[in-house]
Amino acid sequence: MEYKLRKAEPRDVPDILRLVKELAKYEEMEHQVTLTEKELLEDGFGDTPFYHCIITEIQGEKSSEDRKVVGFAMYYFTYDPWVGKQLYLEEFYVMDEYRGLGIGSGILRHLSNLAMKTRCTGMMFVVAENNEPSVQFYKRRGAEDLSQEEGWRLFRFDKDSLVKMAAPSEE
Amino acid sequence: MNFKIRRAAKEDCKDISRMIMDLAIYEKMPDQVKISHEELERDGFCQNPLFESLLSKVAEKQCVRLQLSVLNWNTPSRDFYAAKGAQDLTVTEGWHAIRFDGQNLDNLANEAPKD
Numbered sequence: 001m002e003y004k005l006r007k008a009e010p011r012d013v014p015d016i017l018r019l020v021k022e023l024a025k026y027e028e029m030e031h032q033v034t035l036t037e038k039e040l041l042e043d044g045f046g047d048t049p050f051y052h053c054i055i056t057e058i059q060g061e062k063s064s065e066d067r068k069v070v071g072f073a074m075y076y077f078t079y080d081p082w083v084g085k086q087l088y089l090e091e092f093y094v095m096d097e098y099r100g101l102g103i104g105s106g107i108l109r110h111l112s113n114l115a116m117k118t119r120c121t122g123m124m125f126v127v128a129e130n131n132e133p134s135v136q137f138y139k140r141r142g143a144e145d146l147s148q149e150e151g152w153r154l155f156r157f158d159k160d161s162l163v164k165m166a167a168p169s170e171e
Numbered sequence: 172m173n174f175k176i177r178r179a180a181k182e183d184c185k186d187i188s189r190m191i192m193d194l195a196i197y198e199k200m201p202d203q204v205k206i207s208h209e210e211l212e213r214d215g216f217c218q219n220p221l222f223e224s225l226l227s228k229v230a231e232k233q234c235v236r237l238q239l240s241v242l243n244w245n246t247p248s249r250d251f252y253a254a255k256g257a258q259d260l261t262v263t264e265g266w267h268a269i270r271f272d273g274q275n276l277d278n279l280a281n282e283a284p285k286d
Contacts, residue, residue, distance in 0.1 A: 128267075141278070
């Protein structure tokens with residue numbers, strides 16, 4: 001099967017949101033997705049992109065069939081004050097029916113190349129500990145589990161907490 | 172005591188670099204600090220800066236969340252963030268932080284495609 005890996009364009013936004021929701025469902029947290037196509041479009045394809053996206057599309061079997069988007073990765077660049085630029089892999093997903101064909105490896109290879117080209121010293125992301133297939137997929141390729149090896153825990157402040165912290169103090 | 176919070180300027184990089192090292196020592200990982208104030212100056216204060224240094228940016232850019240990592244043994248920090256309303260997602264949702272670097276990142280970039 002032929003597949004093509006390319007940079008996402010504004011017209012891909014509906015497919016990106018569809019895959020974001022599919023991944024959230026796989027992670028059993030789909031109720032947490034409140035993002036809209038409008039926000040994805042503004043945030044990724046406006047003056048200041050907050051994310052970058054690559055997608056994998058396949059050509060349908062009949063030439064009359066539309067191309068189908070079957071996988072994607074969303075990433076951005078972050079900064080580690082100890083070693084410099086990092087590529088942060090935010091989302092990475094291949095549709096169930098298209099796994100085991102090398103699409104995921106192809107996406108990772110492309111991102112690793114990009115990381116090297118842009119002088120990033122590492123590629124970082126989070127994985128849910130109960131996601132055995134993914135944990136094994138990354139460990140096989142030499143990834144380090146920093147939560148296990150160094151004791152890092154992921155913390156989050158949600159909107160309500162942010163509003164409270166940003167409010168001026170009473171003093 | 173009076174103190175002032177302001178945006179960092181290029182001249183602050185020597186102090187920022189010193190504090191990064193102080194924090195790394197506190198986190199028991201000083202040998203992992205590989206960049207100096209020169210790189211901070213280059214990466215933070217050039218045409219397209221890679222980082223900005225104020226919490227107010229979060230509200231300004233209409234962000235819905237602020238995410239960070241804390242070491243599991245660092246109880247004062249964990250308590251500080253929890254008191255302000257942060258959740259430990261490693262505990263509540265099972266997230267682990269993963270990294271590919273050095274030779275492993277190289278290998279990934281050079282992996283032969285499965286055809």
